[in-house]
Amino acid sequence: AQKITQTQPGMFVQEKEAVTLDCTYDTSDPSYGLFWYKQPSSGEMIFLIYQGSYDQQNATEGRYSLNFQKARKSANLVISASQLGDSAMYFCAMKEKTSYDKVIFGPGTSLSVIP
Amino acid sequence: KAGVTQTPRYLIKTRGQQVTLSCSPISGHRSVSWYQQTPGQGLQFLFEYFSETQRNKGNFPGRFSGRQFSNSRSEMNVSTLELGDSALYLCASSLDPTGQRGETQYFGPGTRLLVL
Numbered sequence: 001a002q003k004i005t006q007t008q009p010g011m012f013v014q015e016k017e018a019v020t021l022d023c024t025y026d027t028s029d030p031s032y033g034l035f036w037y038k039q040p041s042s043g044e045m046i047f048l049i050y051q052g053s054y055d056q057q058n059a060t061e062g063r064y065s066l067n068f069q070k071a072r073k074s075a076n077l078v079i080s081a082s083q084l085g086d087s088a089m090y091f092c093a094m095k096e097k098t099s100y101d102k103v104i105f106g107p108g109t110s111l112s113v114i115p
Numbered sequence: 116k117a118g119v120t121q122t123p124r125y126l127i128k129t130r131g132q133q134v135t136l137s138c139s140p141i142s143g144h145r146s147v148s149w150y151q152q153t154p155g156q157g158l159q160f161l162f163e164y165f166s167e168t169q170r171n172k173g174n175f176p177g178r179f180s181g182r183q184f185s186n187s188r189s190e191m192n193v194s195t196l197e198l199g200d201s202a203l204y205l206c207a208s209s210l211d212p213t214g215q216r217g218e219t220q221y222f223g224p225g226t227r228l229l230v231l
Contacts, residue, residue, distance in 0.1 A: 035219065043203055045222035091158065101146045101209055102171040103220060105158035 003027075004092050004106035012112050013082045020067070021077040021109045023092030031097035034075040036066065039089040039108070048090075051075060079111075087113045117142065119223035121206050127229045133194040136226045140187050140208030147189040148220060149181060152203040161204075164189055193228075201230045 003026040013019040025034065036048040051059045051066045059066040067076040079086060092106040120139045128134050140147050148171075149161040160173040164183035181191040187208075193200055204227075207220035 037222075042224070043227070044224045045205060045207070047219050047221060050219055100165065100170045101148050101163040101207075101218075101220065102160050102173070103148070103150075103207075104160065105150075107157050 004094055004104055006092055006106040006109050008109045009107070010110040010112070012114055013079075013086075015084060015113055015115050016081055018078060018080045019082055019111065021079070021090050021092075021111065023075045023077065023106060025073050025075060025092070025094050027073075027094065027096055029096040029098055033095045033097075034066070034068070035093040035095070035103070036064070036075075036077045037091045037093060037105075038086075039091060041088070045091070049077065082113045084113050084115060087111060119206055119208050119221055121204075121223040121226050123226060124224065125227050125229075127231065128196050129231050130196055130198060132196050133192065134196060134228060135190055135192045136204055136206075136228075138189045138191075138206030138208075138223060140189070140206075141221055144208035144210050144221075145187055146209045146211070146218075146220075147183055147187060148207045148209075149189070149191050150205045150207065151175075152205060152225075153199075153201070158205070161191065196230045198230050201228060203227050 005024045032053045034051045038046045049061045049064045063080045065078045089108045091108045093103045095103045122137045146165045148163040152158045163171040167183045178194045183189045203225045205225045207222045209218040209220045
């Protein structure tokens with residue numbers, strides 16, 4: 001069964017520093033996609049980055065990069081040069097190809113950026 | 116291009132009532148999914164519609180139902196509301212969930228439902 005684990009309920013980072021948010025997943029489907037979303041206090045889920053299970057290179061989107069270690073079933077999000085606006089909940093999520101659009105989310109990590 | 120819109124944004128109901136939430140996907144998107152978010156259970160998948168057909172359903176009681184119209188707009192209905200149904204209900208749309216890159220879901224702002 002699909003499962004997403006985020007072991008860091010809360011994290012603090014100094015402004016302008018880099019931070020890594022951990023995510024491990026479990027699936028038996030060889031074809032899947034991994035996502036990271038950001039949810040500010042307003043509630044809206046904002047898509048950050050996507051990594052496909054067959055992608056050879058780690059995904060990057062601006063200040064966001066995904067450290068994908070397939071054998072370890074790990075998909076950590078790295079945020080470089082943290083900004084105050086990065087303070088939010090961050091969710092790791094997975095979708096198996098056979099599950100159409102059913103996305104399973106992890107419990108989330110609350111990130112606080114300190115000035 | 117306009118994003119996913121959800122109406123209403125806030126709703127207060129009493130136990131036993133029913134409620135209908137609406138979601139308009141991004142133009143051209145054909146798949147619409149619904150999620151319930153609560154502090155205790157986190158984000159849970161409710162169901163997914165594609166071309167007016169429900170293709171996936173989460174582990175929720177039959178009081179939760181949905182439908183999709185020919186223009187891809189979707190509604191979800193909760194009958195006989197319970198206190199535990201208080202949550203943020205999020206709708207997401209994607210272009211083609213079977214696409215090669217798995218197609219990303221884009222979320223609306225959500226509807227906050229409070230059941231008294």
